[in-house]
Each structure stands twice: as C-alpha cells, then as structure tokens.
Amino acid sequence: MRTAEAASWIATAPWRVERVRRESHDVVTLALVPPEPFTFEPGQFSMLYLAGVGEVPISISGTSEPDGLVLHTIRDVGAVTHALCTLIPGQHVGVRGPYGTAWPVAAARGGDLVVVAGGIGLPPLRPAIRAALAERDKFGHIVLLYGARTPADLLFTDELTAWRGRFDLTVEVTVDAADSQWRGNVGVVPDLIARAGPFDPGLTTVFTVGPEIMMRFAVRALLGSGVAPERIYLSMERNMQCAAALCGHCQFGPFLICRDGPVLSYQRLARWLGMREV
Amino acid sequence: MTLEPLLRGHRFFAGLAPEYLALINGCARNTVFDEGTFMFREGEQADEFYLIRDGRLALEIHGPGRGPVVVQTLRAGDVAGFSWLIDTHRWQFDGRVIEPVRAIGVDGRCLRDKCEQDPKLGFELMRRFAGLAVDRLQATRLQLLDVYGHAHG
Amino acid sequence: MSYLIDVSGLDALIGVLSGQGFRVIGPVVRDDAICYDEIGSVADLPAGWTDEQEAGVYRLRRRDDLALFGYNVGPQAWKKFLFPASATLWRTEGTEPEAGPFAFLGVRSCELRAIAVQDRVFLGGAHQDQWYAARRDGAFLIAVNCGQAGGTCFCVSMSSGPRATEGFDLSLTELLDETGHRFVVEVGSGRGADVIRAVPGWRLAPTSDEELSITLSERVAGQMGRAMPSADLRDLLLDNFEHPRWDDVAARCLSCGNCTMVCPTCFCFSVEDTSTLSGDAVRERSWDSCFTLDHSYLHGGPVRASGKARYRQWMTHKLATWVDQFGTSGCIGCGRCITWCPVGIDITEEANAIAGESAIAGEAGNDA
Numbered sequence: 001m002r003t004a005e006a007a008s009w010i011a012t013a014p015w016r017v018e019r020v021r022r023e024s025h026d027v028v029t030l031a032l033v034p035p036e037p038f039t040f041e042p043g044q045f046s047m048l049y050l051a052g053v054g055e056v057p058i059s060i061s062g063t064s065e066p067d068g069l070v071l072h073t074i075r076d077v078g079a080v081t082h083a084l085c086t087l088i089p090g091q092h093v094g095v096r097g098p099y100g101t102a103w104p105v106a107a108a109r110g111g112d113l114v115v116v117a118g119g120i121g122l123p124p125l126r127p128a129i130r131a132a133l134a135e136r137d138k139f140g141h142i143v144l145l146y147g148a149r150t151p152a153d154l155l156f157t158d159e160l161t162a163w164r165g166r167f168d169l170t171v172e173v174t175v176d177a178a179d180s181q182w183r184g185n186v187g188v189v190p191d192l193i194a195r196a197g198p199f200d201p202g203l204t205t206v207f208t209v210g211p212e213i214m215m216r217f218a219v220r221a222l223l224g225s226g227v228a229p230e231r232i233y234l235s236m237e238r239n240m241q242c243a244a245a246l247c248g249h250c251q252f253g254p255f256l257i258c259r260d261g262p263v264l265s266y267q268r269l270a271r272w273l274g275m276r277e278v
Numbered sequence: 279m280t281l282e283p284l285l286r287g288h289r290f291f292a293g294l295a296p297e298y299l300a301l302i303n304g305c306a307r308n309t310v311f312d313e314g315t316f317m318f319r320e321g322e323q324a325d326e327f328y329l330i331r332d333g334r335l336a337l338e339i340h341g342p343g344r345g346p347v348v349v350q351t352l353r354a355g356d357v358a359g360f361s362w363l364i365d366t367h368r369w370q371f372d373g374r375v376i377e378p379v380r381a382i383g384v385d386g387r388c389l390r391d392k393c394e395q396d397p398k399l400g401f402e403l404m405r406r407f408a409g410l411a412v413d414r415l416q417a418t419r420l421q422l423l424d425v426y427g428h429a430h431g
Numbered sequence: 432m433s434y435l436i437d438v439s440g441l442d443a444l445i446g447v448l449s450g451q452g453f454r455v456i457g458p459v460v461r462d463d464a465i466c467y468d469e470i471g472s473v474a475d476l477p478a479g480w481t482d483e484q485e486a487g488v489y490r491l492r493r494r495d496d497l498a499l500f501g502y503n504v505g506p507q508a509w510k511k512f513l514f515p516a517s518a519t520l521w522r523t524e525g526t527e528p529e530a531g532p533f534a535f536l537g538v539r540s541c542e543l544r545a546i547a548v549q550d551r552v553f554l555g556g557a558h559q560d561q562w563y564a565a566r567r568d569g570a571f572l573i574a575v576n577c578g579q580a581g582g583t584c585f586c587v588s589m590s591s592g593p594r595a596t597e598g599f600d601l602s603l604t605e606l607l608d609e610t611g612h613r614f615v616v617e618v619g620s621g622r623g624a625d626v627i628r629a630v631p632g633w634r635l636a637p638t639s640d641e642e643l644s645i646t647l648s649e650r651v652a653g654q655m656g657r658a659m660p661s662a663d664l665r666d667l668l669l670d671n672f673e674h675p676r677w678d679d680v681a682a683r684c685l686s687c688g689n690c691t692m693v694c695p696t697c698f699c700f701s702v703e704d705t706s707t708l709s710g711d712a713v714r715e716r717s718w719d720s721c722f723t724l725d726h727s728y729l730h731g732g733p734v735r736a737s738g739k740a741r742y743r744q745w746m747t748h749k750l751a752t753w754v755d756q757f758g759t760s761g762c763i764g765c766g767r768c769i770t771w772c773p774v775g776i777d778i779t780e781e782a783n784a785i786a787g788e789s790a791i792a793g794e795a796g797n798d799a
Contacts, residue, residue, distance in 0.1 A: 276740070
C-alpha cells in the first residue's frame with residue numbers, strides 16, 4: 001500500500017530566506033529562494049509552512065531580479081504569521097504553490113487600469129501593477145489609489161515614491177487617521193475614486209483588494225462612476241487550510257476561494273457580498 | 279388622514295412654514311417597524327427617508343469575522359436617510375430596529391419633485407439636511423480621533 | 432445474467448475476499464445500533480435485526496425473520512474507512528503504510544452515490560487527496576438492495592435509489608420466503624464476476640428470482656415517507672438565502688454537528704500542526720464541521736457567528752452550492768441527518784417549507 005508521498009497536495013519544499021525587509025511595525029516581506037524555477041501569476045498566493053507551528057496562505061507580492069527571489073509579504077496577526085515575521089536570513093520555510101486565480105492583466109489591455117488597495121491589500125496587487133508597467137504602452141491611464149489606517153501602516157513606501165515620480169502613472173495615497181507629521185491626504189480610499197476619473201465605462205478595468213467593507217464602498221463609488229461590474233475584480237479572503245479544494249473551509253457561497261478565487265469579478269460576487277455571514 | 283400634526287411635532291421640521299408641511303404631507307405615510315427587522319439594507323434603493331417618532335434604530339455595517347458594527351444609534355427626533363438627496367440614492371448602511379420604531383416615511387422622489395417645483399422649499403429642506411450632515415460629520419470626526427484611546431505609534 | 436447463492440454461499444464469498452487479502456467490512460450490531468466494522472463470516476452480520484427511524488429517533492428492533500440485511504442505515508457511513516475521522520498526514524519520522532484493501536459488504540444504493548460524491552471531491556479536482564485514493568483504490572464494493580424503506584429515507588426524490596445500478600462490483604438482493612433464504616447477485620465488474628464464480632455452489636438465478644428482486648425494489652420505492660420538493664433545489668436555495676425559515680430552524684438547531692458526523696458526504700477537515708517533545712513535527716487531519724465557530728474563523732472572529740448562518744451554510748452547501756463547486760448534489764437521501772438530529776430537524780421539511788413559500792418553486796406546497 002502507498003504511504004503519504006512527496007507528491008501529495010500538502011507536500012512542501014523548504015525555501016531559504018535570503019532577505020527580510022521590515023515594511024511597517026507589523027508587516028514583513030520575505031525574499032525567498034525557490035529550489036527550482038518557480039512561476040506565478042499576479043494575484044496568486046503560496047502556502048507557507050513552519051513545521052510544528054502551522055501553515056498560512058500568503059500573497060506573492062513580487063519577484064526580486066536578477067536573482068529570481070520570490071517575495072511574500074506577511075502581516076503579523078497570529079501564531080504562524082508571527083513566527084514567519086521573525087524569520088532571519090538563512091532560515092527555511094516550507095512553501096507550496098502557487099494557488100488561486102490571477103488578476104486578468106492581459107484582458108485589461110487597451111483601456112484604463114485602476115488599482116484600489118486598502119491596507120494589506122497592496123501586496124497581492126503589486127505584481128499586477130508591475131506587470132502593467134512592464135508593458136506600459138498597452139494601457140491607457142494607470143491609476144493606483146492606496147489607503148492605510150495611519151502613515152505608519154503604509155507599505156512599499158520606496159516603490160510608491162518611485163511610482164509617484166513617473167509621468168505615466170497616477171498615485172494617490174490616503175490615511176484614515178493622521179499623526180502630527182503627516183502632510184498627505186486624510187480620508188477613506190473610496191473617496192479617492194473621484195480623483196481617478198473621468199472613466200470610460202466600457203474600457204476601465206479595476207483591481208481592488210482591502211477589507212471587505214472598503215471594497216464594497218469602493219465598488220459602489222466605481223459603479224456610480226460608470227465602470228462595468230464585469231470589469232471590476234476583487235480578491236476575496238476566507239479561512240483557508242488546504243488550498244487544494246479538499247477541506248471545505250474557504251467557501252464563500254458557491255465559490256471555493258482557493259480554486260475559484262481569490263480573484264473574482266464583481267459580477268459574480270455581487271449577490272454574495274451584500275449578505276451577512278456567508 | 280393628514281400627518282401634518284406629526285410632521286409639525288417632529289424636531290427636524292420645527293419652525294417649518296405650514297404650507298411646506300402641507301406639501302411634505304403629500305409625500306408622507308405612517309410606518310411601523312418591529313424589533314429585529316431591517317428598515318433598509320446597504321445598497322438598496324433609498325427612496326424614502328424616515329422621521330423617527332419612537333423607538334431606536336441602529337445604523338450598522340457588517341464585515342466577515344467581526345459581525346455587524348453599529349456606527350450610530352438613532353432615536354425619537356432623529357432622521358434616518360440622507361441618501362435620497364444624493365445622486366446615487368442608495369442606502370449606505372443597514373438600518374436595524376432595536377426597539378420598535380414608529381416613524382413618518384417620506385417619499386424622496388415625491389419630495390424631490392416638489393423641491394424642483396418650489397426651490398424655496400428645496401432650499402429650506404437642504405438647509406436642514408445640511409445641518410444634520412454637518413453634525414454627523416463632526417461627530418464622526420470626533421469618534422475617529424479616538425480621544426479616549428492612545429494614538430497609534 | 433444474475434447469480435444465486437444461499438447464506439452459506441455468502442459466508443464463502445466473505446472467505447473468498449479475505450483469502451484475496453481484503454479487509455472485509457460489514458454491518459454489525461454494536462452499542463444498540465448497526466455499525467460498520469470488520470467481519471469474519473456471516474455470523475457477524477445483524478441477522479434478524481431491523482432499525483426503526485424517525486426524526487430524532489433510532490432504535491433496533493427484532494424482525495420476525497432472520498434476514499441478514501433487514502435494516503437500513505446506521506449512524507456510520509463508509510467514509511469511516513475511506514476518509515477516517517483522524518489521520519496522520521505527515522511526520523518527520525515517516526508515516527506508517529496504510530492497511531490492506533477494503534471489501535465493503537452491504538453498501539446501499541444511496542451509499543454508492545455518497546462514495547461517488549466523495550470521489551468527485553477528493554479525486555476529481557486539480558489536486559487529488561492520496562490518503563483517500565489509497566483507501567479507495569482497489570476497494571471491493573458489494574451493494575445490497577434495500578428490502579424496505581427506512582423511516583427517514585428519501586432516496587427516490589434524490590434519484591439515488593432504492594436500487595443499486597452502478598458503482599459496485601457485486602450487488603445482492605436478499606430474498607427470504609418459502610423457497611428459502613437466498614441472494615440474487617448482480618455483477619458490476621470483471622473482478623466481481625471472478626469473485627462470485629469462486630464461491631462454491633453458485634448457480635444462475637432463475638428468472639422468477641430476478642423478477643422478484645426487481646419488484647421488491649419497486650415496492651420499496653413506493654414506501655418512501657418523505658420527499659424533497661420538486662423544484663430545482665439549487666435554484667430554490669440560492670434564491671432564498673434570506674428566507675425567514677432560516678430564523679425558524681435556527682431557533683431549534685443546537686449546532687451540535689451530529690448531522691455532519693453521520694452524513695456520508697460531509698468532507699470538511701482541519702489540518703493540525705503539532706510538535707512532539709523530541710522536536711518532530713506532525714501534521715494530522717481530522718473531521719471538521721461547519722457548525723463549529725472555528726470553521727469560518729477570519730480576522731479575529733467567525734464569519735458565520737450565528738447558529739442561523741451555520742445551519743444555512745450546511746443546508747445550502749449540501750443541496751445547492753455543492754453543485755456549483757463539484758457538479759453534483761451533496762445529498763444522497765439517506766435520512767441520517769434527520770434520524771440523528773437530537774431535535775428532529777428534517778432537511779426535507781425545511782426545503783419544502785422554503786419551496787412552499789417561494790415563488791421560485793415549481794409547485795408550491797409539495798407533500799413531504
């Protein structure tokens with residue numbers, strides 16, 4: 001009879017931590033070395049595993065060239081993520097993936113692209129932004145609207161600054177609550193949407209990730225501006241354990257977030273987002 | 279049956295000219311909502327606003343993992359609903375009845391039409407609603423300042 | 432072409448299978464119920480026992496004959512063996528090999544459907560579960576056609592019975608009358624044919640017995656005590672997520688999760704990571720239930736905090752969103768959830784209540 005083989009859905013490979021970058025007081029990006037060539041699509045995630053501690057889904061937030069390191073950005077919210085956030089270069093973490101559906105970057109070509117990110121929602125969007133910028137001429141306007149709770153919670157600030165310096169990219173950043181040093185915008189992300197227009201309804205694609213409440217309000221503002229529901233994409237989150245469509249935890253109505261998501265169009269999500277406790 | 283006495287007695291319309299009360303009465307109806315029911319849901323068409331006469335209404339918003347959060351509680355003398363004035367005309371929150379509510383429901387579309395015909399009525403209502411909105415905004419800002427807690431480092 | 436064997440032939444059949452290295456699992460009386468466990472011979476089978484079932488009620492009763500399969504379904508499903516309640520997935524010092532292949536004796540038609548439903552979940556997607564595959568591969572299935580409908584059965588309205596038509600190696604219909612105590616054996620696979628022909632004293636079944644077997648199933652089909660509404664269940668439930676009936680059932684449901692434990696298709700599992708004192712890591716999985724608050728834990732709390740949301744999740748998943756996720760219904764009509772609910776909640780009654788009050792249903796007010 002067979003034993004549990006290396007090819008099982010739960011088999012992880014140890015990846016070495018090459019670099020650790022602290023993004024904010026509770027967010028860390030791990031630059032990991034894949035033991036063999038690894039490709040992923042923007043929006044996908046990996047399952048990161050620490051033996052004896054546990055395993056969690058973490059968004060792939062980019063690659064670091066030329067060494068091909070795969071970046072995973074983690075927020076410290078529990079036992080496993082805390083252990084991941086305290087790893088140092090040279091240590092190893094179990095990785096399996098990539099999983100899930102991707103941002104339809106190619107389908108957004110030929111029109112405007114608006115990216116709306118809230119808090120820890122920016123990491124899974126960064127690969128999509130980088131992918132669009134890598135073929136800039138295929139898109140019309142590209143706009144990033146990004147909000148966090150406070151200035152100290154803003155992520156990827158170096159890259160944001162570089163993006164703001166470009167003439168072919170609009171970046172608007174806001175915080176819910178300022179400290180005494182902040183001279184930037186204060187307000188909620190959905191209110192930034194008015195600054196990103198005018199929209200060509202048939203040709204604007206939106207990618208958005210953030211707290212579900214934020215996404216609902218952002219989508220409402222976008223629909224009010226004339227963006228088509230089938231061109232708005234959200235990244236959804238639910239309790240995830242196997243990432244292999246086997247354990248039943250990540251259900252959100254008819255969707256298995258690990259298989260049918262995390263990226264889903266608003267058109268498919270609309271009836272479920274409004275319901276409580278689904 | 280005219281609701282003018284009830285309209286006149288509600289704090290929100292205090293001092294409004296009788297001819298305007300008569301106009302508004304044409305768009306008004308009596309409503310009763312049982313405890314635990316929803317007067318309106320986030321995203322729904324906001325065709326009516328409510329002058330609360332009795333009971334308590336919780337403005338709630340829900341999200342996964344944290345259950346419904348009450349952002350404000352309205353009671354007798356308060357008004358629920360600015361959305362009918364704004365272009366999108368959709369409720370921004372859920373309105374859940376925590377104590378049985380008796381309210382005067384005013385048809386927003388009907389009232390907008392009357393305001394179009396009589397700009398003075400429109401201005402009078404806009405002034406009152408703007409005052410309410412400013413009050414709510416100030417209150418919300420104060421809540422956001424988290425004056426009781428520690429500022430986030 | 433069907434075969435005919437008698438009780439001693441069935442005994443020999445069990446012997447043929449264990450001789451071939453199968454662990455033969457069948458029904459046994461234990462703890463005042465009919466459960467599934469390893470058997471060595473026909474002596475282990477629940478001769479002369481039947482079960483009386485109603486919502487919230489399960490009792491064993493003596494029959495006035497010695498039928499070996501004269502009961503319906505007990506609290507256990509075959510998932511006990513194919514998808515055990517707890518299993519070690521991985522440990523640093525290596526996993527033990529799985530036990531030998533199973534032979535299941537006494538699989539009802541609805542249970543064959545349940546196995547097919549779990550096959551789709553565990554084997555039919557992009558990622559296969561090889562712990563399930565290891566136990567499922569090579570499993571020898573002997574179906575048994577029900578001689579009477581159980582008190583809570585509704586297989587007919589779920590199109591999953593009462594007669595086994597596919598997915599078995601052999602299928603038995605037990606006949607017990609003046610002619611004798613015998614079994615009409617249908618063959619469902621090549622190796623099934625090999626096994627029955629290895630039983631000494633097998634005969635071809637006379638046409639009269641084959642016909643008796645068919646009429647028996649037709650009679651059983653007419654004995655169903657309840658039925659799902661005729662409307663498309665998936666559409667019905669997807670359109671009624673905020674129906675007031677959910678509050679009604681929530682007032683009764685205890686969130687005990689019995690239904691998820693006895694249901695043959697429920698498959699949710701949790702993965703747990705622990706370390707041993709010697710520093711080895713262990714990964715185990717165990718059955719989980721959508722009735723627990725942990726099941727939907729996210730951002731500091733459960734998404735489905737209320738009992739109402741959790742009951743709704745279970746029923747709408749079983750009857751509706753399962754179709755979106757896996758292409759089949761999750762319900763096979765066995766009635767276990769009705770029998771083993773401590774407060775007697777009846778999934779067919781709930782579905783009919785929603786259908787009766789919904790404009791979407793095909794015919795309102797279907798009889799249960």
